[in-house]
Amino acid sequence: MLLTHSGEYVQLLTPRGERVDAPGFDPWVADIGSAELRSLYEDMLISRRLDTEATALQRQGEIGLWPPLLGQEAAQVGSAHALRQSDFVFGSYRENAVAYCRGVDLTTMISVWRGNANAGWNPYDISMAAPAIIIGAQTLHAVGYAMGCDFDASDDISIAYFGDGATSQGDVNEAMVFAASYAAPVIFFCQNNQYAISEPVGVQATKPIADRAPGFGIPSIRVDGNDVLAVFAATAIAADRARSGNGPTFIEAVTYRMGPHTTSDDPTRYRSDDELAEWRAKDPLDRVERYLTRIGALDDTETARISEHSDTVARELRAAIRALRPPEPLSFFDNVFAEPNRHLARQRSQHEAYLASFDGGELS
């Protein structure tokens, strides 16, 4: 049932930017011509720019925290591009490149990290759930959503993004049990970025993570997560399986978190410069740039255009942050319940009265 065998690893584009054959996978990228690949590249580059920008904004105190995705651009952009807009994404805090590909409004995205909201965007606007911070919880949500797609006889599917660390959580394993039991049209997309905060993946698993799923009755694919084509192909295969009633697929995208866990983290405490250098050589953007350049699909005009586009997006992000206003102080009472709730309405009114008792509204 393994679509790849234990230890194998699918690669279509080498770190040096050479396109290599991957029988079984090649047909799934047949439609990706140079224009399409350039567009993948562009989204990866902009994702990186957004990420760098957000990291800088955190250093400047504009936002409180940021979980960089540096190094994981191919995994996120490649998989996001293989989905339909009507498919539903369940991710963690780190899937900001996926959100970008799905057209998230930058203001709503960044408001979370400014501390204005727990989930900025409306999930139904971009068919992407609120980020899950409780590790692994979202995988069950994805399975339930997929069961709903199936009940609706729709060919929409769902995808769960999660990390290597998450695979240790009961929830993720239960998600696989349920997905297999109901043959739910869901993709389990694990970004194995080698670390759960400070813990190397070896603490969580003694075998390749992709080996886990087949025992649950879920075929799995292990891909070079820094190879956007391999990721695209694997996700397209999984999506096709789900849509055609063949149930769940598990993808392990082998990648590397090149930055800290979040802007609060100091990775020098637990990993070496050598290791980082080794992975830098496998950078997901470099290889596409090399390949595109070699085939003549990335000339100076294009490079300039993409660079300008990324400047624009970065400017938009900064503008988005400047545009953020402190939220209405008592609005945290408002969406606890969907229906009117007397208990909470009373507490809100009390606090309002309390605030009003201050001259000039000292606290508000």
Add this chain to the structure above:
Amino acid sequence: MLLTHSGEYVQLLTPRGERVDAPGFDPWVADIGSAELRSLYEDMLISRRLDTEATALQRQGEIGLWPPLLGQEAAQVGSAHALRQSDFVFGSYRENAVAYCRGVDLTTMISVWRGNANAGWNPYDISMAAPAIIIGAQTLHAVGYAMGCDFDASDDISIAYFGDGATSQGDVNEAMVFAASYAAPVIFFCQNNQYAISEPVGVQATKPIADRAPGFGIPSIRVDGNDVLAVFAATAIAADRARSGNGPTFIEAVTYRMGPHTTSDDPTRYRSDDELAEWRAKDPLDRVERYLTRIGALDDTETARISEHSDTVARELRAAIRALRPPEPLSFFDNVFAEPNRHLARQRSQHEAYLASFDGGELS
């Protein structure tokens, strides 16, 4: 890493009582001569007798509930005999044949089902933990215990017994993660008795349960759980691996719960007579009896002795139940904490004063 391959299934003794070769497994039963096999048979027969007796006692209102193990005698007795007395057992509510093999005092065992105690026996008396009713929880305990054995540089090991249904619980999967991560000397012993109350195993798993563990890095063995020799061999292999520092092993013992889930259950609502008949033909005791008879190791004298022994044990069980006295009413306050607790001492005294206020102690 699979010690058996997917779908395979180890059998040493066929339902007709023929000893068949099982390369790799045979050496592990080399020491089981006819006397030893007869003793396994005797324990199985007594287990069945105890089980039947307890079921009858429930029907007579002497105990409140009983979870029959009818049909699972080979799985429990075969595995229990492959352990040392200093190994530690973590089981569910159904492992009463295991408890018998470990020398449990029948009074303490039955007191639970009378409603006098939550766990009758002292776990340290028979190196067997209190039965776990929360499905799967005990598997983590077994792993922790095994980690402790390892830290102590002891060659004691632990074994976790659990059902097919339990494999869906997060805890059981986390137990495999931890066991693999620390190479803990633990045996995962799954009695796949085909049902979790009314749910056939297909609701929990779309592949053989033994296939689950290898993905976690834990080799697994799938055996005919109604074949006491196969079970013994598999457990002996697993115990040897654990003791010699090779970490966890997973055993799936394929068996059948021939009775109801508990005495409260009505299995006719969810399974057919035909199915039951099919499994009856694979009865774990019959085949040993046939084999022993054929090789002349079970003559009339032996049969009579064993039958008498089982009568004695059944009598002991009845006597144990009759010996049970209602516990001291307020003793449920006493062992909540190990150290003196003022809060609870106060509540206890209050309730004592309250009871004393009744003429003749109406409530006590």
Add this chain to the structure above:
Amino acid sequence: MTEQATAGAVRTLTLSKSINEGLRRALTDDDKVVVMGEDIGELGGVFRVTDGLKAEFGPQRVIDTPLAEAGIIGTAVGLAYRGYRPVCEIQFDGFIYPGFDQIVAQVAKLHARTNGDVRMPITIRVPFGGGIGSVEHHSESPEAYFAHTAGLRVVTCSNPQDAYSMLREAIASDDPVLFFEPKRRYWTKGEVDLEHVPDQSMERARVLTSGTDITLVAYGPLVPTALDAAAAASEDGISVEVIDLRSLQPVDFDAVAASVRVTGRLIVTHEAQRFGGMGAEISATITERCFEFLESAPERVTGFDTPYPPAAFEDHFLPDMDRILDAVDRSMGRRNSLSEWRFDG
């Protein structure tokens, strides 16, 4: 709805059958309702509450799930994201904890987390409470954990009509509801109007007997016990107003306060452990809101701060009529066995 239809729809049912009918009606009326849990299909649930539903509505509406409570709640969250209204069954009170994280960190918070964009119309049915002589984990009363959790509604019923009507209202609610079923009352019979239209009354407490001396607040399984105690007290000349709380989050404090302003005395009873239980909140809030009206300190008659004990002890653990009457005495200022305990600190 004509009078005839109403009349025709009134049937005498057990509490468990009322829930069965409530589920049937919800499944019939709204095809987004799905019922899910362990053993609820073929078997019809260990209490037969879902009997016949799978045969009637099929395996996509009445779903036997794998044995994993986090899985049940977590997939229900996903179904709710997709527009479904899942009704999850937790087989027994003591088995809800593996699903605790999904309930408190996801179900309870998702509406707030998404600024109101995502609704969680999930009903979680939990047979709860003791008194059935069962083994460990089968007799617990975990309601206070959920009532303390912001974002959840928590209700319980004490009679067949409420079981039916409140369940329908819970399923119709756009907010998540923990629906606690008093399992030892599953076989209580009563008249049930199957045409009763959910009327948003679920969060209102109900005064069952009016009285002037003491307000006695009960819910779920102890409501009949409270009524017995009130009857016994009245023979003794003490007039007890029994309130069936029904909703535990929010609590209808207005109703309780209105009563206490008349009686000046409050007793709260529940099976759950006393420390940090519902009784503490009701006592504290009513003291805040009715301090000047109180003649004596609110009393709590509850389970003890031990784990629910083995069956042989449950008569001691569970509040009964005598323990309530004992509190009635104290509340009325009559000295009894426990009066001295007040002043030992």
Add this chain to the structure above:
Amino acid sequence: MTEQATAGAVRTLTLSKSINEGLRRALTDDDKVVVMGEDIGELGGVFRVTDGLKAEFGPQRVIDTPLAEAGIIGTAVGLAYRGYRPVCEIQFDGFIYPGFDQIVAQVAKLHARTNGDVRMPITIRVPFGGGIGSVEHHSESPEAYFAHTAGLRVVTCSNPQDAYSMLREAIASDDPVLFFEPKRRYWTKGEVDLEHVPDQSMERARVLTSGTDITLVAYGPLVPTALDAAAAASEDGISVEVIDLRSLQPVDFDAVAASVRVTGRLIVTHEAQRFGGMGAEISATITERCFEFLESAPERVTGFDTPYPPAAFEDHFLPDMDRILDAVDRSMGRRNSLSEWRFDG
């Protein structure tokens, strides 16, 4: 222990460093103590509380675990069965729920379940509370869930010396202890006597300032806030007795009751949601035990019954000195913004 040794062992430490020293001491003194959790080894924990311990005691004493809280607690149970004394770290308050079942159904109950034969000397360390501007699930106060659970001890510290001494006592206890660490006070400095011998005082509350008008009960992160409020009130001529509760299960009701019998007034403050929080239990019990002494209804100054909000709102959610002073007013019978709310029911 000579005076000199004592003197030599007094150092000025942050609260987090005190815990680090407490762990070091426990690991040194008893080789059955093991420390386990996520990122506690190489990294030294996300708050550096376990900094240096793995290097000092090795990976079998200071164990980086897989990312699974049920796994951490569940394996600790097994280690306890084997005679170990595990000290588990839950990385943040909001991540304790996946381990909830193992805590309430196993850790809390195993001693009772086994008639006292098996001990569960497990300490579960939980950085808790808000005020650090963090993202969701990183600022919660789940202590009431555990205080309501029979079989657990629950404590929290408010200063470096208590952090050190109480942690050592918790680890030495043969009962399971939830040890809540006030994370926003991790950087508070204070003198710590590292030779202080655990003396079973963990469950005793401590009177920090004596007063005659109001008893103000606080714990963990709000103790300094309570002291500020008391100081401000005293400028206004109101004498506030501040009690640091320290133990939340059991609660030292004797100490609180003794104080309220003098002051006649009680205010309890905590960050946790109000409904069913510690304040409810303290208010209810003190009302029971001190009814005749109360001049006014006990007040609660707490978080609201919403999920802990995003950082932009936390100043509103968290009790502060002003909100405590507002309650002081009400308690003293001065009318203010909220007085009318008492009577709206």
